[in-house]
Amino acid sequence: MSEAAATPPAPLDFIREMIAADLAAGRNGGQVVTRFPPEPNGYLHIGHAKSICLNFGLAQEHAPNARCHLRFDDTNPTKEEVEYVDSIMADVKWLGFDWGTHLFYASDYFEKLYQFAEQLITKGLAYVDDQTQEEMRLNRGTLTTPGKRSVYADRSVAENLDLFRRMRKGEFKEGEKVLRAKIDMASENMHLRDPALYRILHAHHHRTGNAWCIYPMYDYAHPLSDALESITHSLCTLEFEIHRPLYEWLISNVDGLPGSPYQREFARLNLTYTVMSKRKLLRLVKEDLVNGWDDPRMPTISGLRRRGITAAAIRSFCKTIGLTKFNSLTEIALLEHAIREDLNKISHRAYGVLRPIKVVLTNYLEDQVEHFEAANHPEDPTAGSRQVPLCRELYIESDDFMEFPSDGFHRLKPGGEVRLKFAFCIICQEVIKDDAGNIVELRCTYDDTTRHGKKPEGRTKPKGIIHWVSARHAIDAPVRLYDRLFTVETPDADAGEDGDFTQFLNVASLEIIPNAKLEPSLKDAAPGTHWQFERVAYFYADPIDSKPDAPVFNRTVTLKDGWVKK
RNA sequence: UGCCUCAUGGUGUAAUGGUAACACAGCAGAUUCUGAAUCUGUUAUUCAAGGUUCGAAUCCUUGUGAGGCAACCA
Numbered sequence: 187m188s189e190a191a192a193t194p195p196a197p198l199d200f201i202r203e204m205i206a207a208d209l210a211a212g213r214n215g216g217q218v219v220t221r222f223p224p225e226p227n228g229y230l231h232i233g234h235a236k237s238i239c240l241n242f243g244l245a246q247e248h249a250p251n252a253r254c255h256l257r258f259d260d261t262n263p264t265k266e267e268v269e270y271v272d273s274i275m276a277d278v279k280w281l282g283f284d285w286g287t288h289l290f291y292a293s294d295y296f297e298k299l300y301q302f303a304e305q306l307i308t309k310g311l312a313y314v315d316d317q318t319q320e321e322m323r324l325n326r327g328t329l330t331t332p333g334k335r336s337v338y339a340d341r342s343v344a345e346n347l348d349l350f351r352r353m354r355k356g357e358f359k360e361g362e363k364v365l366r367a368k369i370d371m372a373s374e375n376m377h378l379r380d381p382a383l384y385r386i387l388h389a390h391h392h393r394t395g396n397a398w399c400i401y402p403m404y405d406y407a408h409p410l411s412d413a414l415e416s417i418t419h420s421l422c423t424l425e426f427e428i429h430r431p432l433y434e435w436l437i438s439n440v441d442g443l444p445g446s447p448y449q450r451e452f453a454r455l456n457l458t459y460t461v462m463s464k465r466k467l468l469r470l471v472k473e474d475l476v477n478g479w480d481d482p483r484m485p486t487i488s489g490l491r492r493r494g495i496t497a498a499a500i501r502s503f504c505k506t507i508g509l510t511k512f513n514s515l516t517e518i519a520l521l522e523h524a525i526r527e528d529l530n531k532i533s534h535r536a537y538g539v540l541r542p543i544k545v546v547l548t549n550y551l552e553d554q555v556e557h558f559e560a561a562n563h564p565e566d567p568t569a570g571s572r573q574v575p576l577c578r579e580l581y582i583e584s585d586d587f588m589e590f591p592s593d594g595f596h597r598l599k600p601g602g603e604v605r606l607k608f609a610f611c612i613i614c615q616e617v618i619k620d621d622a623g624n625i626v627e628l629r630c631t632y633d634d635t636t637r638h639g640k641k642p643e644g645r646t647k648p649k650g651i652i653h654w655v656s657a658r659h660a661i662d663a664p665v666r667l668y669d670r671l672f673t674v675e676t677p678d679a680d681a682g683e684d685g686d687f688t689q690f691l692n693v694a695s696l697e698i699i700p701n702a703k704l705e706p707s708l709k710d711a712a713p714g715t716h717w718q719f720e721r722v723a724y725f726y727a728d729p730i731d732s733k734p735d736a737p738v739f740n741r742t743v744t745l746k747d748g749w750v751k752k
Numbered sequence: 753u754g755c756c757u758c759a760u761g762g763u764g765u766a767a768u769g770g771u772a773a774c775a776c777a778g779c780a781g782a783u784u785c786u787g788a789a790u791c792u793g794u795u796a797u798u799c800a801a802g803g804u805u806c807g808a809a810u811c812c813u814u815g816u817g818a819g820g821c822a823a824c825c826a
Contacts, residue, residue, distance in 0.1 A: 197766055225826050262825060319824060326822055330754040333822085364824050374755045376822045385824035404826045427757060428821050453758085453819090464826090506775065508765045510758090513819050517763045520776055530789060565789070596787080607785050639785050651785055721786045749787040 199509035201450060205244065205419060214418040218252035219445075220244050221417050222278070223292075223408070225259045226270035226392075228464040229479040229486045230277045232500065232521075233455040239504035240421060240452070242283035255415055256285035260293045261407045263391035271392070273479070277487040282497045288415075292407050293393045295414055299402050300354065302410055302440050303365060303383060307346045311439055312383060313339050314349040315366050322364075325371075326379050332372035333379045339368060353386055356399045360386045365400075369435060377432050381405055409433040409447070416445035423454040424511060455507065456515045459670040460485045461677055461687055475688060476671070482740050483671045483695050493668060494716055494726025494742030499528040515676065525743050529716055529724045534562040534569060537653045537705040538719035538739075540665060542581035544657065547612065549631045550578040555658075560608045572707050576609055579657035581703045583722070586652045587628060589617060594749070596649035598628070603642070604650035607720065611636040611648055653720045660703040665725070665739045667697040702739070711737040721745065 198206060205218060220241040224234065245254035256278060260266050278285070306312035315336045317325065327333030341349070353363055365384035373379055383406040388399050409432075412420045420433075426449070433449045456462065461470075462485060470476045470484070479486050482493035490500065503524035507516055537560075555577050563569035582598070591599040598604045603613045616629035633642055641647035672690045674680050681687040704719075711717060713732040717725045717739070725739040732738045 199765090203768090223826095227826080259826065265825075315824095322824080323822080328754085329822060361824065366824095374821095376755090379822080382824050387824085401824095403824075408826085424757075425820060426826090428755090430756095451757090458763090506764070510765075512758060512765090514764065517777070520764065523776055526788090535786080561785095564784090564786075594787090605785060609785095647785095649787085651787090653786075718786085718788085721788070745786075745788050747787070 216251050218248040219418045221255040221257050223257045223259045224274050227265040229273050231485045233462045235500050236455045236504050255288040255290055257290040260291055261402050263389040266392055268392050292411050295411055312367050314346050315364050335371045353400050377429055405432050409436045412447040413443035413445045417447040420447045420449040422451055424451045427451045452509050453511055453513050458518045458675040459672050482668050494740055495525050496528050499525045522743050533716040533718040535718050535720050536708050537655050539581045539583050539655045539703040540699055541584040542703045543584045545580040545582050545628045545630055547578050547632045548629050558608045574705055575656045575659040577656050577658045580654045582654050603648045604652050605648055606654045607651050611642055655703045655705050659706045661706055661709045662701040663704050663737055665699045665702040667741045669695045671695050709735055
């Protein structure tokens with residue numbers, strides 16, 4: 187029996203169900219065409235990853251009769267920059283998706299969009315309005331009262347055409363005139379109260395330069411761009427739900443469109459202990475509250491990547507969270523699970539001691555050095571092994587020793603015994619302190635009969651197994667310990683309307699250990715490689731700050747810690 | 753104050769009128785040269801009230817709660 191027959195098909199989310207129904211009904215000639223349409227005004231974050239996995243995922247699932255376009259929604263030149271275009275393309279690729287030849291820009295359609303606007307004017311469905319922004323706002327009415335149509339709404343087609351052409355020519359100042367759709371000033375949907383289609387912006391555009399001084403609004407450009415690309419399913423987040431009637435109005439009132447897409451909305455991703463809006467992320471960067479867009483604490487794709495989170499983990503996470511219209515708040519633990527699951531498979535193990543205590547093996551020869559074989563991966567023999575040196579003086583993790591152990595602590599304690607993993611067992615004979623009472627050294631004896639996992643003769647085998655690093659051979663390396671950026675689950679909500687979310691910034695979100703003691707093999711850790719420091723956490727050799735023979739490590743995520751102090 | 757959308761364990765989702773299930777988190781145990789991983793077990797769920805029906809998480813009504821909407825932003 188084939189595997190496909192044995193496993194029940196994964197349940198479809200409401201979007202995939204809709205698409206399946208379209209396909210079953212023979213719509214769109216059996217094609218599925220989606221698009222990921224970011225505005226290049228910031229860096230992509232994990233919320234975008236959800237949309238990317240959906241749109242590009244759909245294209246993969248329905249291959250070969252499907253594709254996903256990458257389209258830059260660059261209709262507001264005052265906010266957009268090439269830097270963002272470049273980073274977005276890099277991030278989508280890194281996530282493992284490929285738009286092939288289907289790279290587009292809304293700005294590529296400016297001429298066509300302009301012609302469609304003239305068409306709407308000719309049909310009497312659009313007019314040039316001279317009202318000020320303030321007048322327009324006043325005449326729009328409120329949520330409970332209808333609006334009043336502009337006194338300019340009755341201009342003739344010829345006059346509108348003339349005015350619109352002169353808008354394009356640059357005869358007017360910004361704000362002087364605007365092109366509006368003529369729909370319904372009394373609509374319960376504010377977006378249908380004669381929405382603006384074009385505004386005057388004497389601004390330089392990152393792609394069209396100074397060719398244009400009128401720019402289409404999102405609500406106008408988006409549906410028509412979708413149609414021009416023969417998009418079949420235009421998927422966006424819930425806040426655009428209210429825009430849908432306008433989307434449909436444009437699609438049905440403009441003639442000569444090659445496609446007739448429809449829009450559906452899903453809930454955006456919210457994650458605990460972070461913020462997701464571009465505006466807030468921009469603020470963190472601009473005010474130097476983090477170290478740039480790719481700060482490993484940021485929820486940006488570039489930040490996650492630099493933290494050491496893999497594309498596979500992000501894709502798996504996006505699969506787990508599903509797709510609904512429910513405005514949810516996902517626990518960061520779900521992401522961490524996906525990260526650990528992937529990193530556990532791919533990371534080689536090594537020893538790193540973050541907060542060292544010196545251990546002296548009093549019965550070990552002063553000059554002696556020996557090497558112990560250590561497996562690179564406990565569940566993957568093909569990962570091979572390495573030789574880890576050991577000498578009389580070692581470092582162990584300060585957490586692994588307790589002078590006055592609490593119940594259930596089975597690491598090293600005075601008079602107690604632990605195993606040095608892959609080496610032998612040691613017993614703590616003496617605790618040396620300085621004048622201030624700080625522990626400076628542990629004097630231990632080792633048991634030569636306990637090599638290679640053998641249990642001590644005539645005794646029960648110690649429960650504690652700890653990692654260690656030879657003092658003489660250890661390398662020093664900077665290690666950055668990252669933690670959640672905020673101290674509360676919902677910094678935006680807790681700050682409230684007028685509050686400042688930055689008050690909840692976690693001051694301990696970054697701790698730098700300048701000189702962690704690492705096993706010597708880690709000296710060769712290539713930038714951009716993933717490691718598990720056994721019993722500590724997953725780390726990533728920073729691809730930017732690491733130098734040859736001088737790696738710098740970022741903590742990606744800690745290991746789960748099943749030991750609860752009693 | 754009007755309209756639109758949504759509501760299933762602590763969290764995220766499934767069940768498409770017919771036994772409320774899965775993952776994460778939690779807890780307990782087994783196992784372990786990582787207190788990890790793995791394996792086993794386990795706690796805990798249909799917003800409320802009515803109605804339709806042999807039967808409702810699902811359909812209807814009302815209520816409650818949450819989110820969205822009045823840029824020449826996207």
